[in-house]
Amino acid sequence: MKELKKQMNPVLKTIYTPIIVFDGKVQIGKEDGNLELEDLDGSVRDLLNLMDGTRNTVELANEMNIDHADLLEILNDLDEYGLVEDASAVKYTSLNENERERYRSNLNYFSNFSTLKKSRFTYQETFKHTTVALLGLGGFSLTAAALAGMGTGRIIGLDYDSVELSNLNRQFLYCEDDIGKLKTEASSDRLKKINSEIDIEVHNVKIEDAKSLLPVIRESDIVINGIDQPSILSTRWVNFACVKLGKPYILGGIGHTSIILQKYVPGEENGCFDCYLLNSLREAPEFIHQLKAVYGASFQKRNTAFAPNIAMITGLVTNELAKQIAGYDRADNQSSSLEISSLSFERLSETQWKKASGCPTCNGDMNSDEPADLNMILELSKESRV
Numbered sequence: 001m002k003e004l005k006k007q008m009n010p011v012l013k014t015i016y017t018p019i020i021v022f023d024g025k026v027q028i029g030k031e032d033g034n035l036e037l038e039d040l041d042g043s044v045r046d047l048l049n050l051m052d053g054t055r056n057t058v059e060l061a062n063e064m065n066i067d068h069a070d071l072l073e074i075l076n077d078l079d080e081y082g083l084v085e086d087a088s089a090v091k092y093t094s095l096n097e098n099e100r101e102r103y104r105s106n107l108n109y110f111s112n113f114s115t116l117k118k119s120r121f122t123y124q125e126t127f128k129h130t131t132v133a134l135l136g137l138g139g140f141s142l143t144a145a146a147l148a149g150m151g152t153g154r155i156i157g158l159d160y161d162s163v164e165l166s167n168l169n170r171q172f173l174y175c176e177d178d179i180g181k182l183k184t185e186a187s188s189d190r191l192k193k194i195n196s197e198i199d200i201e202v203h204n205v206k207i208e209d210a211k212s213l214l215p216v217i218r219e220s221d222i223v224i225n226g227i228d229q230p231s232i233l234s235t236r237w238v239n240f241a242c243v244k245l246g247k248p249y250i251l252g253g254i255g256h257t258s259i260i261l262q263k264y265v266p267g268e269e270n271g272c273f274d275c276y277l278l279n280s281l282r283e284a285p286e287f288i289h290q291l292k293a294v295y296g297a298s299f300q301k302r303n304t305a306f307a308p309n310i311a312m313i314t315g316l317v318t319n320e321l322a323k324q325i326a327g328y329d330r331a332d333n334q335s336s337s338l339e340i341s342s343l344s345f346e347r348l349s350e351t352q353w354k355k356a357s358g359c360p361t362c363n364g365d366m367n368s369d370e371p372a373d374l375n376m377i378l379e380l381s382k383e384s385r386v
Contacts, residue, residue, distance in 0.1 A: 010060070010075055011053035011087040013111045021045050028083060035081060047074070053087025079116045089119035095128070099197070103151050113328035123326040128153045130325050133216050135207065135238060136226025137183045139305055140252075141173035142314040143224060148191045150322070154199040155191065156216055159183040160206040170307040210237040210244075211369040217241045222324055223249035224317060229298040232277075232291070233374075239264060239273035240371040243361050250320050252313040255339075256304050258348060261316045262337045265324070270335040271353035271362060274377065278356035281381035288378060295374055309342045316340075358383065 012019070020027040024040045026048065037044050043064070050063055057075070061068040078084045090100075100107065103124050110120035132152050134144055137159040147155050163171075163178040163186055178186040184202035191200045207213060207227055217223055223242055227234040235251065242249045246266050253260040264272050271279070280287050323329045335353035340346070355362055358380045360372035 007056060007088070008116060009053050009056050009087040010051050010078075010084050010116060012048050012051050012083060013085055013114070015108055015111050016083055019045070019048055030082075035083075051084065056088075075116065082112070082115070084116060085111060085114045086116050086119065089121055093119065093121035094125055095121055099124070099128075099151070102197075106150065110326070110328070113326075123328065124151060126326050127151045127322075130154070130222070131156065131220045132321070133220035133223045134158070134226065135213070135216075135223065136228075137173075137187045137202075138167065138171055138226065139228075139310055140224060140226035140314070140317070141171045141183070141187060142310060143226070143317055144187055144191055145173050145194060146314060146318045147321075148195040148198060148200075150318070151195070152198060152325075154201065156220060157184060157187060157200070157202045158205055158207065158216060159187075159202075160204055170305050170310040172307075207234065207237065209370060210240040213237060213241040214245065214369065217245055217247055220247060222321060223247055224321065225249055225251035228253060230296045231294045231299065233296045235273055236371045240361055243272045244366050244369075248324055250317050250324070252317045254305060254309050254313060254342070257342050259309060259313050259316065259340045259342050260337065261313070261320065261340075263320060263324075264335045264353070265333055267333070267335070269355060271355045272335065272359065273353070274361040274371065275335075275356035275359045276337065276351070276353045277377055278359055278381050279354065281378070282356075285381075288381075291374075306342075312342060 016028050016030070020029075021039070024038065026037045026039045026044045028035045028037070039045055047060070047064055050060055055063070057071055058068060061071040064071065075084060093100075095103070100121075106124055106127075107120050110123040113123065114120040128151055130152055131154040132147055133156045134140060134147070135158050137144060137157050138161060144155060144157060159182075161183050163174045163181050163183055165179055167174060168176065168179075173190050174183070174186055182204055184204040188200050188202045203216065205212065223238065225235065225238045227238065238249060238251070242264055243266075248263065248265045250261070250263045252262070262273070264270070277291070281291070323332070337349070337351045337353070339348040339350075341348055357363075360376055360380065
């Protein structure tokens with residue numbers, strides 16, 4: 001049994017109220033199935049009602065007329081079910097009253113992962129002290145708004161474009177009055193209006209190599225990549241800079257009727273985007289023709305970005321980012337690619353990025369500031385092909 005402290009005020013999480021009492025049972029609704037506790041004498045119901053956060057464990061034991069050690073054992077079981085948290089944790093949080101109200105829904109969500117030992121406030125505090133680099137303020141302008149609303153402490157945004165009429169079908173951070181303005185300026189103004197309590201830093205710069213990314217990524221805790229041109233090459237720039245500095249990144253994209261989520265997570269067995277390319281070439285040598293056809297290309301006026309799909313990829317990216325920042329779901333802490341149909345929501349493909357032998361980025365000389373050229377990737381893929 002986990003050792004629980006005496007000086008705490010256990011409370012049934014509000015996300016699990018009201019409880020339902022019938023036929024000598026107490027039923028608590030959970031998403032993974034209702035939990036039913038036998039309660040023939042009504043003692044479970046009485047305990048849950050008394051656990052309103054105003055009583056510490058000694059007071060609860062006295063009112064229930066049970067031994068304190070027995071109460072702690074019951075609380076430990078309830079904690080294992082994820083039903084209770086410590087109401088007294090509010091005394092120790094660094095979040096002020098205004099922040100607790102602003103992020104009330106966040107905190108309710110974080111109750112899904114809080115325990116008697118780990119407060120829901122700690123998750124929001126982590127956001128407050130996190131810096132996110134957002135590379136591209138176009139399609140991911142909605143992501144910028146989400147980051148601000150979630151209470152991310154510092155957002156560093158990079159872009160070089162101006163707002164155009166054709167952006168307004170899905171880049172809802174902007175409005176018609178912003179047409180012609182730099183996206184960095186327009187986004188900064190809007191984000192400060194969404195949340196004036198966080199730091200917004202923007203740089204109007206066109207990324208043309210990995211080296212130019214290093215200063216911004218060095219200052220960040222995690223990166224969201226919204227740079228999609230030049231095709232594949234730009235992803236390799238971001239990948240190289242993040243691997244070099246040991247920073248996780250998330251990127252999202254859309255196909256004609258699909259949504260793509262990719263992420264790199266530093267780890268001994270986790271591969272990077274170059275590993276993904278190498279392994280793909282080794283498994284399917286014909287991929288070389290497609291890779292050569294699109295590599296380094298910039299495609300104009302063929303964007304299929306449809307607002308509902310942009311909203312979906314925004315949700316996937318920010319949800320993944322939240323897990324990486326707060327650490328409440330480490331089961332999926334692997335480098336990977338996921339493709340989902342935007343029509344049926346079916347998973348079309350899912351690939352874990354395992355380290356590839358000979359990867360010039362994961363296993364190469366990181367004294368360089370730029371990734372190996374494509375020809376080296378192609379040659380390395382042939383060397384280990386069976």
